[in-house]
Amino acid sequence: MTRTNADSCPGVLRLHQAADGPLARIRLPGGRLEPGQLQVLAEAAAELGDGNIELTSRGNVQLRQVRDAAALSERLAGAGLLPSDTHERVRNIVASPLSGRIGGLADAHALVPALDAGLRAAPRLAELPGRVLFTLDDGRGDISGLGGDIGVHATDTAEFALVLAGGDSGIRVSAADAVQVMLAAAHAFLDLAAGQWRLREVADGVRRVIDILGLAPGPERLEFGASHDIPIGWLDQDNGLVSLGAAVRLGSLPARIAEFIAAVERPIFITPWRSLVITDLDEWPAEQVVRVLAPMGLIFDANSPWLQVSACAGRPGCAKALTDVRADATAAVESGRVLPPTEPSDTSGAADLGATIEVHSADDVTVAGRQHWSGCERRCGRPRGPVTDIVATENGYRIG
Numbered sequence: 001m002t003r004t005n006a007d008s009c010p011g012v013l014r015l016h017q018a019a020d021g022p023l024a025r026i027r028l029p030g031g032r033l034e035p036g037q038l039q040v041l042a043e044a045a046a047e048l049g050d051g052n053i054e055l056t057s058r059g060n061v062q063l064r065q066v067r068d069a070a071a072l073s074e075r076l077a078g079a080g081l082l083p084s085d086t087h088e089r090v091r092n093i094v095a096s097p098l099s100g101r102i103g104g105l106a107d108a109h110a111l112v113p114a115l116d117a118g119l120r121a122a123p124r125l126a127e128l129p130g131r132v133l134f135t136l137d138d139g140r141g142d143i144s145g146l147g148g149d150i151g152v153h154a155t156d157t158a159e160f161a162l163v164l165a166g167g168d169s170g171i172r173v174s175a176a177d178a179v180q181v182m183l184a185a186a187h188a189f190l191d192l193a194a195g196q197w198r199l200r201e202v203a204d205g206v207r208r209v210i211d212i213l214g215l216a217p218g219p220e221r222l223e224f225g226a227s228h229d230i231p232i233g234w235l236d237q238d239n240g241l242v243s244l245g246a247a248v249r250l251g252s253l254p255a256r257i258a259e260f261i262a263a264v265e266r267p268i269f270i271t272p273w274r275s276l277v278i279t280d281l282d283e284w285p286a287e288q289v290v291r292v293l294a295p296m297g298l299i300f301d302a303n304s305p306w307l308q309v310s311a312c313a314g315r316p317g318c319a320k321a322l323t324d325v326r327a328d329a330t331a332a333v334e335s336g337r338v339l340p341p342t343e344p345s346d347t348s349g350a351a352d353l354g355a356t357i358e359v360h361s362a363d364d365v366t367v368a369g370r371q372h373w374s375g376c377e378r379r380c381g382r383p384r385g386p387v388t389d390i391v392a393t394e395n396g397y398r399i400g
């Protein structure tokens with residue numbers, strides 16, 4: 001398929017006109033937020049938006065129903081969240097959230113500032129489609145399977161595999177060269193793109209990028225699978241401090257909770273699984289964070305049914321939506337119709353992975369394990385890997 005139009009990814013300076021009002025997406029390279037930045041986002045969500053910060057599957061955030069775009073961009077620029085007017089939408093960089101603190105072969109986050117700066121320093125790279133995704137995996141395999149366009153995957157402490165179109169290119173680069181090679185690959189993609197938004201859409205794109213780079217692939221190829229290993233709960237860091245992994249209901253973080261997280265005054269990472277990690281805590285403060293924020297709705301329990309459920313915007317946010325899928329998904333969780341992954345589905349309307357059934361009412365949807373609720377067939381935001389689709393139809397829902 002050849003694209004005939006430019007991508008329409010929203011940013012801060014180019015809002016998306018959603019059915020419920022203007023939507024702004026704020027790029028967070030590596031998912032990182034300083035506490036003061038989260039505070040600014042929380043205030044912006046409360047005073048200029050709908051009161052929530054939405055976490056995206058690329059570790060970015062977005063605000064809905066933005067009432068004053070100029071005031072929003074001014075606040076974000078003042079907090080360092082809009083460092084470039086020209087390149088804001090191309091700063092799509094995800095990195096292993098726990099990298100540099102817990103496990104991993106190398107520190108993927110150490111590459112993020114240089115990659116971000118390199119993108120912003122190259123005027124031509126502002127032309128990258130907003131869909132292009134850079135992935136930095138520290139070797140644990142949580143990021144390379146996300147289907148990015150250009151990335152690196154640590155093979156040991158000082159060597160990375162170059163990842164192109166979500167696969168191992170066979171090229172190995174040193175840590176010192178990793179950022180420059182990714183930037184060169186981004187230029188090569190632009191040479192070849194001819195209007196396409198993703199590297200995988202370019203005919204023979206990976207081979208042609210490798211030719212332009214002039215690098216020789218070796219014989220070894222790593223295999224990358226989709227990971228859903230969300231960091232949740234108490235996580236001991238390698239340096240003796242503690243990280244806390246937390247999920248939020250359907251990836252929507254209320255501004256009030258965000259303000260409490262900001263008050264902890266520690267770096268925060270937004271993950272590609274629409275969760276967050278609060279880092280570098282001593283044990284006693286970490287215990288207090290859980291004690292205060294769990295009752296407010298932050299999820300620190302790895303067995304919570306909320307971890308199994310994702311949903312698109314649905315009504316009223318999307319004009320294509322046939323129903324309010326987020327309300328229906330919430331009702332399913334709260335009424336116990338989201339079953340654990342291993343529990344057989346033996347109630348009316350239940351479905352396991354592999355089955356396909358139609359139900360006339362959302363109340364009849366009972367599904368075990370990971371599930372994604374969509375307001376129409378486009379299934380926006382569907383996670384990668386094994387997931388049961390719950391898709392709104394004219395007559396109810398189709399499951400499977």
Ligand code: SF4
Nearest residue numbers: 312318321375379380
């Ligand atoms: S899946 Fe359909 S209803 Fe949901 S956000 Fe996408 S286009 Fe809208």
